[in-house]
Amino acid sequence: MSAPSHSAAELAERFGLEVRGDAGARIEGVGTLAGAGPRQLAFLANPKYRGQLAACDAGVVVMREADAAGFPGTALVARDPYATFARIAALFAPRPEWPAGLHPSADVHPDASVSPDAQVGAFVSIGARSRVDAGARIGPGCVIGEDCVVGEGCELVARVTLVVRVRLGQRVRIHPGAVLGADGFGLAMNEGRWLNVPQLGGVVVGDDCEIGANTCIDRGAIEDTVLGDDVRLDNQIQIGHNVVVGAHTAMAGCVAVAGSARIGRYCLIGGGAGVVGHIEICDRVTVTAMSLVTSSIREPGEYSSGTPLMDNRSWRRNAARFRQLDALARRLPRGDA
Amino acid sequence: MSAPSHSAAELAERFGLEVRGDAGARIEGVGTLAGAGPRQLAFLANPKYRGQLAACDAGVVVMREADAAGFPGTALVARDPYATFARIAALFAPRPEWPAGLHPSADVHPDASVSPDAQVGAFVSIGARSRVDAGARIGPGCVIGEDCVVGEGCELVARVTLVVRVRLGQRVRIHPGAVLGADGFGLAMNEGRWLNVPQLGGVVVGDDCEIGANTCIDRGAIEDTVLGDDVRLDNQIQIGHNVVVGAHTAMAGCVAVAGSARIGRYCLIGGGAGVVGHIEICDRVTVTAMSLVTSSIREPGEYSSGTPLMDNRSWRRNAARFRQLDALARRLPRGDA
Amino acid sequence: MSAPSHSAAELAERFGLEVRGDAGARIEGVGTLAGAGPRQLAFLANPKYRGQLAACDAGVVVMREADAAGFPGTALVARDPYATFARIAALFAPRPEWPAGLHPSADVHPDASVSPDAQVGAFVSIGARSRVDAGARIGPGCVIGEDCVVGEGCELVARVTLVVRVRLGQRVRIHPGAVLGADGFGLAMNEGRWLNVPQLGGVVVGDDCEIGANTCIDRGAIEDTVLGDDVRLDNQIQIGHNVVVGAHTAMAGCVAVAGSARIGRYCLIGGGAGVVGHIEICDRVTVTAMSLVTSSIREPGEYSSGTPLMDNRSWRRNAARFRQLDALARRLPRGDA
Known part of the structure; x- marks a missing residue:
């Protein structure tokens, strides 16, 4: 597999974004704001990381309009940088290389029905009256009992x-x-x-x-x-x-x-x-x-419920008082509230 | 499989109950008090659901003597309606249709012993000196290591x-x-x-x-x-x-x-x-x-331990005071208790 | 397998310990201080169990110097009796009897590499570009996906x-x-x-x-x-x-x-x-x-965080006060602290 590669302009077009900087910048993967290199795309969503922009080496950074002003590198401007990053990163997510169809070791009950377009891995067992629909992927070692349905495009990763x-x-x-x-x-x-x-x-x-x-x-x-x-x-x-x-x-x-x-x-x-x-x-x-x-x-x-974390010594003192809380409250002088 | 069917009279006889209403009423399954239909049996154990009896469509309802008075439908009177329901429902629980004996894919160590009356599913591995007794069912994908015993009638569902x-x-x-x-x-x-x-x-x-x-x-x-x-x-x-x-x-x-x-x-x-x-x-x-x-x-x-659930704002205020609990207690005026 | 057997002298030599008592005492296994018999070795690490020494039947006991004084049986004197016990006990830990090499049912991707010196059990699946190094043991039912490395001497027990x-x-x-x-x-x-x-x-x-x-x-x-x-x-x-x-x-x-x-x-x-x-x-x-x-x-x-365990009735009273903790604190007379 050669790594996929995308230019900033292609990504802008595909995901409806605006490019600032070098529209021809090409990326071959993604990284963090602090760790990405010139061939990688990063994102800035949480304002607390804005300070990392200055030293950022990423080839392209997805960010909000407001953050892009003054950024010297190549930015893809998005309303929701995290969601946009998620969509771009999906282009680089490798898919397991499974052969189509049933693995020869799979044990499928004669009354089960498996779409010819489904993938079924090694050592999978499928019981009576169960159905696996098109595009579903059943990874190695899964057990599907009786009277089950695995809908279109489902993925059971393994076991x-x-x-x-x-x-x-x-x-x-x-x-x-x-x-x-x-x-x-x-x-x-x-x-x-x-x-x-x-x-x-x-x-x-x-x-x-x-x-x-x-x-x-x-x-x-x-x-x-x-x-x-x-x-x-x-x-x-x-x-x-x-x-x-x-x-x-x-x-x-x-x-x-x-x-x-x-x-x-x-x-x-x-x-x-x-x-x-x-x-x-x-x-x-x-x-x-x-x-x-x-x-x-x-x-x-x-x-919420629970109590805050404390050093154990303080906690012991306070926790001991929790045991007495009702009795202590009864000793309080009567208040206005 | 045709569904099993039982009359109220048969169930009364089998489980030592008393019928009120139509002893010939036949049921083919179970349901909730609110959801059961005329061919289903429901139960009333928790008095909080007694109000649902009026609109209940169930063919037969298992209930206590006291609840049966005035019930216009068919009741099976039981001292413990929940336990009785459990026993009747078991008549309708389907058993997985497994072939007897060892699945051809099973990997059994030569020094293991498996009863000819046990069922062993696909992709099961059984190690040295282990024993599987009569009536035991070992579902797909189970791994039994060395020196184990699976007693009579045990069920290891899968994996x-x-x-x-x-x-x-x-x-x-x-x-x-x-x-x-x-x-x-x-x-x-x-x-x-x-x-x-x-x-x-x-x-x-x-x-x-x-x-x-x-x-x-x-x-x-x-x-x-x-x-x-x-x-x-x-x-x-x-x-x-x-x-x-x-x-x-x-x-x-x-x-x-x-x-x-x-x-x-x-x-x-x-x-x-x-x-x-x-x-x-x-x-x-x-x-x-x-x-x-x-x-x-x-x-x-x-x-018990723990603290009650509160809206997060109130919880933060109170939890902050937990940190001070011992110090606060020391500020209390000396009481009689 | 005949059980391994070691004399106190052999163990002392092997682990750098000192024998007190019968250096020829032989043990064939380990036990607890209370339960070990004359052919077993026990240990005393926690002083709270020192009282059990008097009635102890163990053939050999690992203990600290201070505990050995006055002990009438055979002692192995160690600075850290628990760690020493762990090392001795390892001599008696049986290893699963697995054949070397790949189980015939294992499904190994052609682009995976498995050391000839590794053991791979039944129903194991190994994906593309993964590597299993020498001495590694992959137990039954394990699934190893793509691009993984299992280093030398690793053990994946099963599934x-x-x-x-x-x-x-x-x-x-x-x-x-x-x-x-x-x-x-x-x-x-x-x-x-x-x-x-x-x-x-x-x-x-x-x-x-x-x-x-x-x-x-x-x-x-x-x-x-x-x-x-x-x-x-x-x-x-x-x-x-x-x-x-x-x-x-x-x-x-x-x-x-x-x-x-x-x-x-x-x-x-x-x-x-x-x-x-x-x-x-x-x-x-x-x-x-x-x-x-x-x-x-x-x-x-x-x-630490949390509250101490109480009987449910007391807990309910105190927990109810936790809801009011901030309000209660505000009613406290102003203190010096």
Whole structure:
């Protein structure tokens, strides 16, 4: 493969940008503002990095109009430099070189249907009544159980498991180790022993979702667990059975959402946050990292729990007082408030 | 497959229930109280949903005696409607259609022994001196290392790893991505570098345990890591080396238990909770979600840590005061308490 | 295999120790101080277990000089008994019995290069331009994508995924289910939808690192995600894109480090702790379990957040007061401090 190369003028034309400086400057890759060389394109989105422009060696820099004034190099002026950078960088992202069609080692059930236009890698297993649509790519070591659908243009990178009754929309990307459609954690205590509650539902994933590495989405107990379109889940997330996640919501790594919680659209859930079961979070809610949502949230906004980090000695003193907080409060003189 | 069908009378007979209404009503599946149709069975366990009975279309509803009075439809009266529902729903749970015996692609060490009555799926690897007993099902992509035992009727759904010296009792179910018997995290700092402490123990899992997707249970350093009978672990849980978990204890997703902790019987550990190493938790302890257990618990009961969720602005104000808590407490007038 | 056997004298000679008691005592394995028998070696490092010496049945015990005085059995005197024990125990750690070379089922791309001295197990897939060096062992079910390097003496235990552009130093050990080099979580919101930011960097792992089961290390967006030498990561850890972890740092299970954080050398990060993105932690910082690091740490030492565990009833009372903390503080009489 020879590296692709693009001139500033070509990029401006393609993405509707304005060039300032040398329209013929050619780039062969991307870099950071501090690290890019003369053959690379960088971007400036966060004003806090503006100071790096002076020493910047990048051949071309994507930036806002206001930042371009006085910049001596070649700029591509964009309203949203980060999104524009993302689109340009995609030109340089290598695609895995997979042969078309089924790898000879793949084990496909006779009642499964795989589009001749799909790619299926080594050591993939596909179960009865499952369907893989055109343009889908199933990487090495994936296991697709029974009654699943992998929509057009989906990508299961490698070692993904769809256990049973998992229906993916179009262009869904799933990273290695993710498990969709495992048994929800449904238990009834009966005469001193746990009894399994059969998990008869499935998982429905909308178009353009992304599911991170080692993330789990359990199937529903009776009805389905549902992700709307364009939901973005980072790695190591746990989504319990019958959870519903609204379109365009994004969750950072290690979030845990317990069964039957309903999360709205355009929410942002910070890393390691938790959501207890059977509650609702409305649209456009942000939850900060490692916070625990224990009851429904009905107003958009930002929510937090936890305490600030301190040196351990100070923390011990303050944490000990937390134990006494109610008693201490009762000793306060009566105030006006 | 034609769907199974059962009449209310047959179900009453089979599970020792009483029918009210049309004993001949036939069901072909289960549903929620709000969603079930005339051919489906639903249940009412939580009194908070009693109001849904009026508009309920389900052909049969499992409920308590007290709820059945005045219900115009067909009821199956049960002392524990949820457990009864679980048993009835199991009649409708499809089993994966796997052929008996060894998949031709399976790689079984000549010194391993696999019961002719076990099912072993595609791309499964089984190591030296390991044993798979009658009725066990090893799904696609599982790796069983050396010196392991998979007891009668166990199910390893898919892509499960038993690294080495893992002994499963009977009817243990393990979900995809779970890793049992990996090296415990045993390190000694020696002259500025980490030295691995060999992990020579194994993992012992009692009968009827369930291990969730992507959950890890490390093997012991010298002695074994041990799960009692009927322990239920949800997804993404981490169990460190030499932990002992008592029978019938259940843990929700993302719990982390550090090395050598001992947890009693009939405990309930909430999602995302942590247990530090080398402590003991007695029987019948409940730990709420995302709490951290930092010392031994000797009394049954419910335990918690953390702070409540607030809008971020209020949280910032209060969290800042947490930093000053000890200093603030010292400024309190001396009280009687 | 007949078990290896070593005399106290041989061990003393080999590891530079001093024998007290019967230099001819032979051991065939190791055990705990409480559980070891006459053919086993135990160790005493933590003074809290000194009381167990009296009833100890171990054939040989590794201990400090001070503890050996008056011990009636056979002692091996060491300055650091735990590290010495680790070295001796390694003599008894069985190695998996793998045949040399490539398993016939392995799927190796014609442009990949695998040392004839490496071991590659069943159902392993190795992509274009990847390299596996001498003495490396790739266990069953591993997937190695394109442009990866597995250095000399590395061990990928089983079902490990190196997605793309992952370069491992020498003697790196990676446990089952770990995923290195998955797409970082880079998103730009654009006209109401998420746009993927291509992740063009890789992952670089130094010599002698250990990566736990189901741990994820994402590849960098532009530059690489980097682990220094001798970094030790336990299970279920999430390392975001462009994170840099200094040499000899160890993290316990379930830690989450968000993108572009920089962590120093010789840090200890407790289980379930979180580190937000784009901050720096200096060398020799300890973070206690389940603490959240929300800003840079510039001084070595121990840091914590969170509140202590309480019975749920007391916790509810105190937690309710946390909501009022700022208001309560304002009602305090003005103090000297």
